[in-house]
Structure formats: C-alpha cells, structure tokens
Amino acid sequence: MASYVPHTEAEVASMLAGLGLNSIDDLFGVVPEALRLAAGDLQLPAGLPEADVAGEMARLAASNRTGQELVCFAGGGAYDHDVPAVTRALAGRSEFVTSYTPYQAEVAQGVLQALFEYQTLVARLAGLPAANASVYDGASALVEAVNLATAATGRRSAWVSAGLNPRWRQVLATLTAGRETEIHDVALEGGVTAWHQARALGHTAPAALVLACPNYLGCIDPLAPAVKLADELGALVISVFDPVAAGLLRTPGEQGASVAVAEGQPLGTPLQFGGPYLGMMAVSKDHVRRLPGRLVGRTVDTEGRAAYVTTLRAREQDIRRERASSNICTNETLVAVTAMVQLAWLGTCGLRELALRCARGTRYLREGLLSLPGVEPLVDAPVVREFAVCLPVAPEVVVDKMAEEGFLAGLPVEAGGREGLLIAVTEKRTKAEMDAYVAAMEKVAN
Amino acid sequence: MSNGQLSNSASQPAGRPSGVAVPTGLAGAAPGGKAASAPLLGRQEEPTIFELSVPGRTSASFRSTGVPEWPAEELVPPNELRPEPPPLVEVSERDLVAHMTRLSHRQYSVDLGAYPLGSCTMKYNPKACDEAASLAGFTGAHPAAPPSCSQGWLELMWSLGEALCKLTGMEAVSLQPPAGAAGELTGLLMMRAWHRSRGRSPGKVLIPDSAHGTNPASVSLAGYETVSVPSDERGLVPPRAVRERLSDDVAGIMLTNPNTLGLFEEHICEIAEAVHAAGGLLYYDGANLNAIMGVAKPGAMGFDIVHLNLHKTFAVPHGGGGPGAGPVAVSAPLAEFLPGPVVARSEDGTFCWHEPRQSIGRVHGWHGNALALVRAWAYILLNGSDGLRKVSQTAVLNANWLLSRLKGSYAVPFEGPAMHEVVVSTRGTGSQLKALDVGKGLLEKGFHSPTVYFPLVVPEALMIEPTETESPQTVAALAEALVEVASQRPDEAALAPRTTPVGRVDEARAARSLVLTWDDVAGAGGRRASDGTYSC
16 A cells, blocks of 8 residues: 555654553553554545555546537536646645745745735735735635625625526525624516615615626626615625626726626636635725735745735634624635736736637627527626526526536526526637537427 | 755765765655756746736637527516626637746746655645546536436545545544635534534634644634633643643534644643543544554544645645645534535445534535545555555654654654654744744745744744655755754845746735735726727
C-alpha cells in the first residue's frame, strides 16, 4: 500500500523509547479501554498502491458521461466554458494549492496579493467599491447577503424574486431557519419580477429585496423597479449577477444595488459536478464592515514596502464568537485565485467578447428551437445567455432521450405553472453542435 | 533526548557522525521541512496586475464556432446594455504567468516546508489525489446531469459516505456542507429539527471555553444561545460542570475530542450519558479527527452528529484558505433530517438521489465541494484501514515527541498525555517573549508559525501540530528552532522575520485606513489605464 508516513520502524521504536513507552498503543492509554479499537476494526479495505488507486479512480471517472459524449447545454448556475491552459497551470501551482489561510502575512503575500487583486476585479464587475475574499458558492453568498441586510436594518424578512435559482432559494430557507428570517416570494410576470404585486401581499417592510439579473430563466430582470420600491420601503437591494453576462450588462452598483452576489464558477472553474465553486460578494461603502469572511487590505511592512494582510479581523468568528454575524472560516480562496487569473487572461475586451459569444449562441439556438413545431418560449422577456422553452413532451423525458442522442439538453424548469426546459449556450458550443441539437430535438420532442 | 541527536545538514554534512549519540534507527538526514533555502529574491515589491496593464494588450482567444456574429446592440435591450466593457486589466499571457509565479514565490506552503499550525492539520497532500481530481470524467460532469450519466460520481460519493460512517461510527451522511463551519451549522439545524419533531424547542447549546470560534458563531446562527462550560485544571470538560448546566432548555453539547488543547476528553462517556439523559444530543466537531482514526470512534463515545474536515484529516489541500469540505454524519435517529438529496444504492446496484423524509433542506447550491470528495476518497483508498490508523498513531507520536523536546523551554499549561497537537506557552517560563514573536521567529528560520493565541484559555498560547507526514528529523529541527527562539531576548525577537518577502506587516494601519481594492489606491487613475483605450 501507499504510505505518506516517513517514519522507519527503527525511528518509531527510538522515539517511543525516548518517551519511555513500550508500544505505540501506549500513546493512547488515556482513551477509555471500552472505546479503543484494535487494528482492522475499521473494516475498510486495505490500502492500495498508487497505480491501483489511479486505476480505480479512472474507472469511476469513466463511468460519467462528459465532454463530446454528452455535449453540455445545461446551465442553471453551472456553465460549460472553455478554460485556458494558463488558468489551470497558474491556479494549480502548489504554493497556492497547499497553503493555509493567510494568518501569517509575512509568508503569505502571494495569496494575499492575489486576493487583493481578486477583490478589485469583483468590485469592478459589480460596480461597487468593495468585495470580500469569497464565500462558498453563489447560494451561500445569497444567504450571507440576506443576513447582512437583516443585521444592517434590524428587520427580519426578505422579499425574494421567484426568478432566483430555486436551489439557492432552498439553501436560503434552510440556513436562515435558525434565526427565523421570513422569506416571502414575489412572483414573475412574463419572466420578470412583478414587484408591483409585492406590497399587496401585506408583509411588514423587509430588510432587503432580492432579485437576479439575468434570472434563473435567463431573462434580463430590470433592477430599476426593485430599487424604487426598496427606496420607498427603506430596504436594501441584493442583486444576483452573472460574471460573464457582466461583460454586456449594466452593473448592479450603478443601478442602485447595495449588495451584489454571484456564482463565480464561470470564471475559469470547470463544471466538476457542482463544486468547489465560488461565492462572489460586493457591497456599497455603507456595508463594508458587515461583509462576512476574509477581507484583504493593503498596508506596508516595517520598511515601508507595500504589503497585504487580512483586515477588519474583529468581524470574524474566531474573535467575535457567538456575536459574529457569520460563521465562515474556510472559504474558496483557490477558486478566487482561479477567477482572478481567468479575468486577467480574458481582460477588458475578452470578457465582453465572451459575453457576446454566449449571447450570440443563445440567440442562434433559441431561434433554431423555436422554428420546430410545438416549441414555444416559456417566458417572453429578453434573455442573454440562457433561455427556457416549452416542449410538447415532458422535460424529464426530453433530457433522458436527448442523453441517448449525446446531449445534456438542459434542466427541467417550471414557471407560472408551466413546465419547460432551461438551456444554456456558452462560447464553447459550435454552430454544428447546435444544429445537431436542434435536429435531435426535432426527433425527440415529437 | 537532546536536540543534537539528529544531524542537521545546516550545521554538518549528512551522514557524518555528529559527535552526539544518535539513537538506533535515527540516522541523520537533512530535515525536509525547512523552507530556508527557498530562492526568495530581492525583497522588493511585486507590482499589482493593474500596474502591469497596458492599453490594447490582450491574452484571450476564443474557439471557432461558426455562429453568426450579431452585434451587441441586436442582442441586449439598449437600456440594459453597458456602453463600455467593465474595466479589468490588459496584460499579455506571459506577463500574467510571470506575475503569478512571482506571487507564488512569496507564499509559504506545505509543499515547501513544515506547517505546524495547530488544529489545521497541515499534512502533506499526496499528488495522486490531485491527479485523480483532475480526471476529465470528474471535472467535465455537469451537476444536473441525470443519474444515468453520473454513475461514477454517485458511486464515489456513496462509497466515501460509507467509509466516513465506518470511521466515525455513524449511520448516514450528507456530503453537501462545503466547509467545517458549514457542517457545524448543518448539524445544529438538524439538532433543532430533531427536537422540534419531538415537540420540543430548547434554546441553548453547551460549548467548552476551549472551543473553536466557529462553534459559538454556528450556534448563534442556528438560533441557539451559547452556554460556556469552563475547562478544569487539567484542561478537560468536567462532567460535573456539564451536569450543572443541563436542563430542559439545553438542546445539546458541541465537543471536539481530542479538544483544542490536544487532550483526550477522558470523561466523554459520562458526559454523553448525562446529556442524553437530559434529552440533549452530542455534536462532534471533527477538526481533530486526525488523532483518532482507527483508534476510537465518535459514535462509540456517544456522539449523535459528527462533521469531518476533509481538508484537514483527508489530505484535501487547503488552497490558501479553501475550498474544504465538511460532510456531516449522523446516528440512525437523525438520518431522515439530513440535507437532501443524498446518494442511495438501488436494488439493482445502480446509484440514485434520495430525499430524506424530514430533510432540513439543501445547504449547498449543488452537491457540495465535489472535487474535494474525489481527493478524500483517493486518500482513503491509498491508506486503507491500517494506513489511516497508522496516520493517527504517528501524528500522536510526533506531537508527543515534539512536546518532550520543548519542555524546559516553554511552559506546558496542561500536562495530560498529548494527542495530535500540543499547546505550550511562553508565559510562566520567566521569559517576556510573546507568542506572536515566537511565531515570527519561526518564519525567519524557514518554518511556518504554529497557531498563536489560541485556545483562548491559555495566555500566550502556541498550538503546534506537526502532523504524521513530517519526519522525525524535521520534527527535531522544528523543535530546535522553537527552542532557539525561546532563548531570544524580547527586543531581539521583535525584529523577526528578516528573511521573508516582507517584514512585519502593519496590521493596525490596514484596519485604520482601509485599502481593499487597487481603486482605493489609485482612484479613478487606476482605472483610466484601461478605460476608454481598449480596442474592442
């Protein structure tokens, strides 16, 4: 079997002798006899040599259908973008991969400066002045944003658009249950949030209005009505944005959102079955001190050189303990470094080009599908990188049948009591793949 | 044993007799754990990526797709279209590579040297696990793909879950929580749901005063009030103190065992009995599981809910602060409350998703930090039953051996047999040295600092966890460095570190005048380098 314990038997014997012990079991004399396990009690398989493990992992990997075997048109919060070699190579450097949280700034300038640059890029994407060094994923960023809003306003509820990712909406319900935050849903009309209906629901004024643009159905859901209502109610606006669509769309910040959150996976991280992903989070000036998790600040060292360090540490759980507004400790630093590299590689023009290519592919495939008999838009609002259609066959059936044709067709989705299929197109999808997709759909959805 | 027993290449060539008796089997070799030879050039500033930006310079290229090239104006409504692209940076790929490589040279890591951060278990992460996690069959899988297309992933998750249950003595598991603190909150919300299902809503959770900060923060987020349990003079949780605080209003207790002082809670069975008798549950914080794999199971100790830190015990690299993974395993009565969906095995041997009946709901947007699970599973396969037991045995051996070499130079506030980590202090040795200065002194000597000022119950605490992957030579060299630093005068120690890319960092200034982005430094000028000059 493989072993990563360097000690030779002679060394172990010598160390035990130095400690005045006879056997390694003597180290555990303090563990009550009744609890102590003997060798083999774990009943896990014996350890394997590295090559055998590689073989087993290759077998498991090959049991998933991916790549050209199952061309991906699914999105819903996880997008199949091209990742350049440089992003993999740089984010894979072992200095970034195998370091801990930068508690000792003098030997962690690499991670700290990369995070400072990441914070800058996220703030620019969101159109807000400050961003944190990441939370777990888009869903957890949403939860943290709602917790920030309740702390900032002293109110206990949030009004959330039905256009939010339904899984994120579930996570929000699960993780705010402890503090009994009330979450009220505001319906969509034609694919955009019907904020005019919200007041009529009769709820007390919320801490925040929450919406996504583009929303889960891919629609551009305008911020202006939410910002206007929030101003009247004295509530914050939390806007979920997409870091790729940000190449084309106006920023949450310039439109009046106080908090902007996003799933950062599209920035250089493969699909990898849903994680690790990246929770991006930016805020307006008023809320910087309420940001959860780590913040990297720029300062100087004893000789006046630029240096970076985690700052406003007193907000965090290890100091504030039960009075902390967030419990986050471990975050997604490596994924944030990945996003930083990817954004730098894309550059100012590249991000716009990427967004444009996604929007073009989306239009091309949508037009192709809508030309098929019985295929209709699920909602009418303009879309940018993802769209939903109604099909003559149940979406779950379509997904299974399209898989046989070599396509991951999309995600079953529901809006206004109608079922549909949510389809995403990235810059990775070619015209030929889309034409083949439409042909397969013609066969399957009949 | 004295510190001179292992030869050290810094002072003498390997293999030559040192003049000091070398015990059998401890032949001298250069300690692998010191970063002092790393080529950290110059000690100059690294410019930010924004300062490397030149208008019009590009790196990106995009695949040929044949898709019609409609202009942006035909794709996005005019009032939603941003007139200009967001200002990022404009750098060549070559400059980007050089910048990130230079940054990486300013970063300590496990691959570079010993990283004895207490409670963080910074062990070596086998490269075989990295390679497994980079297989296209794992990285290319969409999380919403139907189970028929994801059998490899589901089988892996199911197998890992089974193994974690065996290791902990639990019955069922959720792999969704993406970190330890997320696991804590998940477990506490399950505790809450379990009580409610029995018509109870107690409001308090007991936590020892030596607990990690995430524990009380999670308790508070779960809607509970924290009741602190003081440690006794031996550093342990006294059953009497627990019993005195138990009532109808107590939902349970959160414990780390071994605790953050590196001591095994020997009265755990008595504590468990008392908590259960009062209708409460026991939560096991798995931060320190590296001490007891194959030695004892939390389930047998009476715990009902266990979270594991795969990024500590199971060699998932910590990524400079994350990602980790914090699966939660539970005893049978709690299985139906797990976050859903969980993986189940069908009668025909295939794997599927299953929604527990009384699930507290999702805690992650998808299925958790999946690639971390691949690494952990590869690590478990590589080590196997005996290997994991040996991991814990050796981790405890290294910690005790290290402690034996520090006595006399540091005070040992709690003298119990150490488990996988030790807590020592500069207080009480007659020295005025601060724990912080010891940490910085170690940085200067090429080692990472231990955890300092934690646990809070020990003044000037140094929490040291050598882990099992450091050789005795490295542990000896680390001990030697710690002893040397302990002998320094405080004014001398305050000068360290002088060999690192930057000297001591002005933390007070960072907090006083917040600079969180390059735009805070450069103002509008920082952006103007790109704005308006791009060629797209």
